[in-house]
Amino acid sequence: MKYFLLLFLLGGRVALGQTPDSAQVTAIPPVPSFKYSYIIEAGSRIAFTRTPHMQDFFRQNQIKRAFPLDPFIYINWGGRYRRVKAMVESGYATNSWTPWEEEETAARRTYGAYSGAMVGYDVLNNRNSRLYLNVGIGGIFYEYSVYGRSSQPVAFANILQNNQPGTISSLKLSNTYWDINVEFAQREKRRVSPSFVFRLGYRQGWRAEAWESGAFPLTGAPQDRIGQFYLTTGYSLARNYAKAAK
Amino acid sequence: MLILAWLLLSSGPAAAQSAPGSQARLVVYRQREFGGNPYTIKLNEKAWSELPTNRYLQVDLPPGRVKIETATDYFSESQTLWLTLRAGRTYYVKAVEDVDFMTRTLLLALLSDEQGQRETQGLKPATIRLPK
Numbered sequence: 001m002k003y004f005l006l007l008f009l010l011g012g013r014v015a016l017g018q019t020p021d022s023a024q025v026t027a028i029p030p031v032p033s034f035k036y037s038y039i040i041e042a043g044s045r046i047a048f049t050r051t052p053h054m055q056d057f058f059r060q061n062q063i064k065r066a067f068p069l070d071p072f073i074y075i076n077w078g079g080r081y082r083r084v085k086a087m088v089e090s091g092y093a094t095n096s097w098t099p100w101e102e103e104e105t106a107a108r109r110t111y112g113a114y115s116g117a118m119v120g121y122d123v124l125n126n127r128n129s130r131l132y133l134n135v136g137i138g139g140i141f142y143e144y145s146v147y148g149r150s151s152q153p154v155a156f157a158n159i160l161q162n163n164q165p166g167t168i169s170s171l172k173l174s175n176t177y178w179d180i181n182v183e184f185a186q187r188e189k190r191r192v193s194p195s196f197v198f199r200l201g202y203r204q205g206w207r208a209e210a211w212e213s214g215a216f217p218l219t220g221a222p223q224d225r226i227g228q229f230y231l232t233t234g235y236s237l238a239r240n241y242a243k244a245a246k
Numbered sequence: 247m248l249i250l251a252w253l254l255l256s257s258g259p260a261a262a263q264s265a266p267g268s269q270a271r272l273v274v275y276r277q278r279e280f281g282g283n284p285y286t287i288k289l290n291e292k293a294w295s296e297l298p299t300n301r302y303l304q305v306d307l308p309p310g311r312v313k314i315e316t317a318t319d320y321f322s323e324s325q326t327l328w329l330t331l332r333a334g335r336t337y338y339v340k341a342v343e344d345v346d347f348m349t350r351t352l353l354l355a356l357l358s359d360e361q362g363q364r365e366t367q368g369l370k371p372a373t374i375r376l377p378k
């Protein structure tokens with residue numbers, strides 16, 4: 001058997017396993033072009049948030065505002081058909097920054113979240129990436145507490161009776177928003193394709209809404225339109241279908 | 247007159263003219279790419295130069311086998327192209343960056359003279375620069 005194998009190999013025109021001369025390579029492989037994809041994406045966002053009237057109120061009353069950069073974690077899902085992408089998105093603000101402790105009164109964000117949808121078109125694309133221009137709509141929600149601090153000791157047994165001046169237990173604002181952002185995403189290369197996604201955008205409330213309180217009905221509160229610049233860094237996983245050479 | 251001036255001033259490899267009689271001419275080029283990284287090109291195991299986008303490298307070599315290779319770093323994979331050069335001929339090798347999740351590579355392919363000449367029109371010569 002081994003002699004037969006040896007004779008077989010000797011009789012061959014080229015040694016088995018030897019790669020053909022790469023000078024025969026006469027073209028760059030075509031760009032993978034999948035017709036449509038299902039996409040899920042998760043990541044983090046840093047947002048610079050403006051609520052001008054409430055910020056004025058804090059400033060006038062020497063209330064130190066919480067750090068204006070809000071970190072979010074988010075999850076998006078949706079799909080792409082050729083050059084159009086549509087996604088549903090939702091995010092939740094995390095408390096990554098150490099709260100201000102040295103001020104007499106300080107406002108802390110106790111809740112922040114958004115949910116919405118966006119649709120985009122890849123205005124530029126090449127072998128490796130797609131640059132989308134996205135527009136979206138949704139709702140954004142914020143809640144703050146204002147802490148009035150005192151050095152006066154309070155017995156735990158009396159804590160419910162304690163009414164610290166300068167304390168606001170709940171200030172809530174919800175806005176419906178419009179959003180515009182530029183998204184840079186790696187191009188899908190395989191049937192199941194992971195990629196990095198970066199997004200730079202701005203969103204703003206459609207109209208000013210009055211601040212409310214979760215603790216009591218609030219009247220005569222200032223109205224604000226949330227304005228938010230944000231930078232998103234995410235990781236997406238796409239399931240791609242209907243491959244066609246470009 | 248304007249056309250003549252444009253022809254004189256337009257860049258692109260001198261390889262459109264024939265290679266020196268006893269030598270072969272090798273042109274490795276990259277077209278404009280969105281956000282492309284520069285790569286180090288090696289010839290016969292020796293670093294030749296960095297090749298950014300929208301640039302070409304050109305060298306005259308003695309006939310024979312030549313190994314063209316892209317150097318690697320942590321995030322890039324190596325690509326190798328073997329050519330058998332013949333005297334008096336010009337070889338156009340097109341290089342295109344291919345990026346995938348966490349990896350990237352510079353694809354290399356030998357193209358026809360016509361396509362090579364056409365695609366190198368307007369490209370600028372790369373400054374010969376070795377990696378740091």
